[in-house]
Amino acid sequence: MKVKVLQNILDANTQMAQKNQRLLDNHRILALNIMASPGAGKTSLILKTIARLKDKTRIAVIEGDIASTIDADRISDQGVAVVQINTGGGCHLDANMVENALNNLKLNEIDLLFIENVGNLVCPAAFRLGEHKRVVLLSVPEGDDKPIKYPMMFTESEAVVINKIDLMPLLDFDLDAFKRKVIGLNPDVEIFQLSAKTGQGLDPWLSWLEAELKSLRA
Ligand code: MG
Numbered sequence: 001m002k003v004k005v006l007q008n009i010l011d012a013n014t015q016m017a018q019k020n021q022r023l024l025d026n027h028r029i030l031a032l033n034i035m036a037s038p039g040a041g042k043t044s045l046i047l048k049t050i051a052r053l054k055d056k057t058r059i060a061v062i063e064g065d066i067a068s069t070i071d072a073d074r075i076s077d078q079g080v081a082v083v084q085i086n087t088g089g090g091c092h093l094d095a096n097m098v099e100n101a102l103n104n105l106k107l108n109e110i111d112l113l114f115i116e117n118v119g120n121l122v123c124p125a126a127f128r129l130g131e132h133k134r135v136v137l138l139s140v141p142e143g144d145d146k147p148i149k150y151p152m153m154f155t156e157s158e159a160v161v162i163n164k165i166d167l168m169p170l171l172d173f174d175l176d177a178f179k180r181k182v183i184g185l186n187p188d189v190e191i192f193q194l195s196a197k198t199g200q201g202l203d204p205w206l207s208w209l210e211a212e213l214k215s216l217r218a
């Protein structure tokens, strides 16, 4: 009985996610679902990307957090449209929350939409939001074993960003082993290694975003 209820919830979410994606497609907006543990650098990567792209790309952000507007305030300070979703304890975003947020954005004025999920490597992977691409961020201090411990996050994503590579000399993070595990789970995944803090390695990430935008519009 419990299993049946859970399946119904997932189905309703998937339907709403498809509706969100049609709305985004109609406005030619590329939407990315950014997933990671708390502190991995989701907001920092979004801020750095805004700084580099905002002159040529119209960016908006949906911020998911259990509480507060700390991250949304940092985005808003950059002059970018942002909607904060406070889940009030919920540990992931769902498609209904994102629909509500989309209703509060001027969709005709957006090219690229970041949806920053609640910090958590587990259940965000189970809920589609209407995004075109799912990106999992993993920071070097978290360790290279995370694809083994949280495989769904890596099998369900189109891109993996290894963040805080400036800390690599200080830590025992085996980059080759990490990449092997990720590719073993998901052979087609894009892998980026960068530091959102220093800007090192940011260019391939920005080029990928621009190529995805281009192909959505083609
Ligand atoms: Mg954040």
Ligand code: ZN
Binding pocket: 090, 091, 092, 123, 124
């Ligand atoms: Zn959750």
